[in-house]
Amino acid sequence: MLNGTCSGAVDSxxxxxxxxxxxxxxxxYTLLPCAVYNGNDFETNDTPYPPMWKEKSEFRFDMPTTxxxxPxxxxxxxxxxxxxxxxxxxxMGFHSAAKKxxxxxxxxxxxTLAIMDLQLNSVVRVHAAFS
Known part of the structure; x- marks a missing residue:
């Protein structure tokens, strides 16, 4: 609920x-198309983009999504x-299989609008806010 009043002029x-x-x-399952899939909770490799796997051990069928x-x-x-x-x-959105x-x-x-900010805050497994 929005409360209060404003008066005057502003540029933005x-x-x-x-x-x-x-x-x-x-x-x-959290989603921001082309940016976040399943919270991007994947293994990470500290390498510049695009990742170029060079080690032979990184070329395997059982390698997790990396x-x-x-973010x-x-x-x-x-x-x-x-x-x-x-x-x-x-x-932005999410799917809860448990809650269907x-x-x-x-x-x-x-x-005419500027780029909008999308935020997902997941706090201690009990609360999340999409803003």
Whole structure:
């Protein structure tokens, strides 16, 4: 709920909205198209982009999905922040198999608006906010 009033003039202003979800599970599938898949919680390799595997041990069928250092949700990082310029479409969402529910937010970005900020905060397995 938005409370309060404003008056006067400004050259530019911003507005934010947050969608909050309780009982967050680490296995919820999070998505920001072309930027974040399943929270990007993959093995990482500290190598420049594009990754060029050079070690013979890295060419194996059982190698886990491995990426360069990218924003990710993990035990160490509970927050991802991207802009709509980082995604193929200005969209973010998640799917919860346990709850049999999904959420998707696809804002209507007018050409006159600046790039929008997309954030996912996953806090201690009980709460998440998409803003």
């Amino acid at each position: 202003a911003g507005v934010g909205i947050a969608f909050e979800f309780t009982d967050w599970q680490d296995d919820n 990426t360069t250092e990218v 990710q949700l993990s035990k160490e990082s509970k927050r991802i922040e991207q802009t709509t310029g980082d995604t193929s479409v200005p969209c 529910m999904a959420f998707s937010c696809l804002p209507n970005k007018a050409p």
